[in-house]
Amino acid sequence: MARLSPVLKQATPVTVSRARGLEVFGEDGRRYLDFTAGIGVTSTGHCHPAVVSAIAEQAGKLIHGQYVTVRHRPLLDLCERLGQVLPARLQSLFFANSGSEAMESALRLCRQATGRANVIVFHGGFHGRTVGAASMTTSSPRFRTGYAPLMGGVNIAPFPAAYRYGWNEEEATRFALQELDFLLATVTAPEDTAALIVEPVLGEGGFIPANSAFLQGLRERADRHGFLLVMDEVQTGFGRTGRFWGHQHFGVEPDILVAAKGMTSGLPLSVMATSDKLMSAAPAGSQGGTYGGNAVACAAALATLDVIEQEELVANAALRGRALADGLRRIAADHDITGDVRGLGLMLGWELSTADGQPDPAAALRVQQEAIGQGLLLQIGGPVRNVLRLLPALTVNADQVDEALRALGRAVATATPLPHAHRAKERA
Ligand code: PMP
Numbered sequence: 001m002a003r004l005s006p007v008l009k010q011a012t013p014v015t016v017s018r019a020r021g022l023e024v025f026g027e028d029g030r031r032y033l034d035f036t037a038g039i040g041v042t043s044t045g046h047c048h049p050a051v052v053s054a055i056a057e058q059a060g061k062l063i064h065g066q067y068v069t070v071r072h073r074p075l076l077d078l079c080e081r082l083g084q085v086l087p088a089r090l091q092s093l094f095f096a097n098s099g100s101e102a103m104e105s106a107l108r109l110c111r112q113a114t115g116r117a118n119v120i121v122f123h124g125g126f127h128g129r130t131v132g133a134a135s136m137t138t139s140s141p142r143f144r145t146g147y148a149p150l151m152g153g154v155n156i157a158p159f160p161a162a163y164r165y166g167w168n169e170e171e172a173t174r175f176a177l178q179e180l181d182f183l184l185a186t187v188t189a190p191e192d193t194a195a196l197i198v199e200p201v202l203g204e205g206g207f208i209p210a211n212s213a214f215l216q217g218l219r220e221r222a223d224r225h226g227f228l229l230v231m232d233e234v235q236t237g238f239g240r241t242g243r244f245w246g247h248q249h250f251g252v253e254p255d256i257l258v259a260a261k262g263m264t265s266g267l268p269l270s271v272m273a274t275s276d277k278l279m280s281a282a283p284a285g286s287q288g289g290t291y292g293g294n295a296v297a298c299a300a301a302l303a304t305l306d307v308i309e310q311e312e313l314v315a316n317a318a319l320r321g322r323a324l325a326d327g328l329r330r331i332a333a334d335h336d337i338t339g340d341v342r343g344l345g346l347m348l349g350w351e352l353s354t355a356d357g358q359p360d361p362a363a364a365l366r367v368q369q370e371a372i373g374q375g376l377l378l379q380i381g382g383p384v385r386n387v388l389r390l391l392p393a394l395t396v397n398a399d400q401v402d403e404a405l406r407a408l409g410r411a412v413a414t415a416t417p418l419p420h421a422h423r424a425k426e427r428a
Helices: 049-061 073-085 099-114 131-135 169-186 212-225 295-310 313-334 361-373 398-414 421-427
Strands: 016-020 023-026 031-034 092-096 118-122 154-157 193-198 228-232 256-259 270-274 339-344 347-352 379-381 387-390
Touching (some): 031 398, 049 295, 073 092, 092 099, 099 131, 099 193, 099 228, 099 256, 099 270, 154 169, 169 212, 313 339, 313 347, 313 398, 347 361, 361 379, 361 387
Parallel strands (some): 118 154, 118 193
Antiparallel strands (some): 016 023, 092 270, 347 387, 379 387
């Protein structure tokens, strides 16, 4: 009998039979509150009625029209609609099926447009699992192991991960930019370097936001040396951070923007956006694929964009994100837990450390498992998997935030011993 490969490791014991909004129901009938949004994919909640009917309607008209042969209306409409939310400079769009695929396209375009081979990525970044994207991924060795030789030409510079270094943001940023310059002076000469590739908020790397000074530093170096600045907004796009795009928090625009996940509420679709001039560097036919820009996925994206706008989900993400972050900080303080609560909008991470400041993946796993027992689905991330990640659908309401915080509070109380919890008891 065939079975699922064990490489598809399951973080929870749940087999889902149906889902609606933020509620997920197991085959055993148990209800869970989903604070993973299917890794940030179900931005409008599971099975939003408007998205469901757009998918059904499109599926009845045209499911697939290979865009090399024909164009179809949902693809053309989506192009126009995305143009309204993308930066004015980034109006030339290319569609693929996954974040990894679109990142491969961005990499290829950077090389095609500059004629240079090397790229610089940032420590803790995740850009996908295909060979090029995995070669640019440094959020965990498990994405790279067994692939050797990885793609050449990838250089890694520090990300301003202040908490990890035990510095403040200014110190971490100064260090990161200094090391970037050192890398350019010693390892990859500017004239050999095609691009800087960065996430506005590290996703798999533990929900660590970049900052304005860092991204401005990248922009300034890109302009000075002729690099392209690529922002991987696969996680941060479509309102997740409380702005439509993650980079809008920092006032720095990329030359190439890649997005996926939250775009369709669940169907496979990704986009690479850039200027007409840059896109023209890709010879016709050098990029593409069988399923890219699938009609049903485009219809789902159009409906998702409507829902995001009509239900004001970007503002909701900012509002609920603040309440959730405050609640997390209260739980951390009540239980005297060492760690760092951080993030933007509804992309919130809680990094757990031992009393002496070391990463504590065991504590994160205990809290996650207890939370599942309390009916709350959470994810773990970070290079050493000690960061609890909360990323509910952008439709989350105040009651659901409260419910999640209560469940998490109970999970933390039962997941003892947590770092510092014992010290709190000793002091009492
Ligand atoms: N970039 C980022 C920032 C991601 O978080 C991910 C997925 N976690 C990817 C790229 C790859 O996307 P996909 O899984 O759709 O290939």
